[in-house]
Amino acid sequence: MQLSRHTDFSLRVLIYLALQKETAPVTVQKIAEDYGISINHVAKVAQTLVRFEYVQSLRGRSGGLLLARPAASISVGQVVRDVENLKLLDCFGSGSECPIEPVCQLKNILHKAQHAFLTTLDEYTLADLIGRREALETLLFKSGPL
DSSP: OOOOHHHHHHHHHHHHHHTOSSOOOBOHHHHHHHHTOOHHHHHHHHHHHHHTTSEEEEOSTTOEEEESSOGGGOBHHHHHHHHSOOOOSGGGSSSOOOTTGGGOSHHHHHHHHHHHHHHHHTTOBHHHHTTTHHHHHHHHOTTOOO
C-alpha cells in the first residue's frame, strides 16, 4: 500500500507547523521552499488541512498557517483517514460490479489489513512525529533551527 503524495505532504506540513516554537503563522511559500516541493502542492494540502480543522489559515500581510490544535491531540491515523482515499478495491465502495464479490475473501482480508494499518497509526499523534525535534529542525529549516 502506498499513501498518496497528498497524504505525504499533509503529514509533512503538520510536522512543519508542529515544530514552530512561536505562534507566528508560516507561509505556504516558506513551507514549500524548506521542503523543496511545489507551492501549488502545499497550497492544496493547506486547503485540505484547513477544511478538516487541523490548520488555521490567516489572511493578510502577516498571514499564513498555524496548527489549529495542540500536536498531541492530532491523531496520525485520523489524518490519514481524512486525507487519503482508502478505497483499496472497487468493491470497497458501493456499486461494485465484481461477479465474485458475494463470496470473495480478498475483500475481507484487505479490509482487515487496512484496519490493522490504521489502528497502528492511531497509536501515534503529531507530537510523536516531532520527538526528534533538533534533528528535524537541522534537516528541515534552511535558515537554521528555530
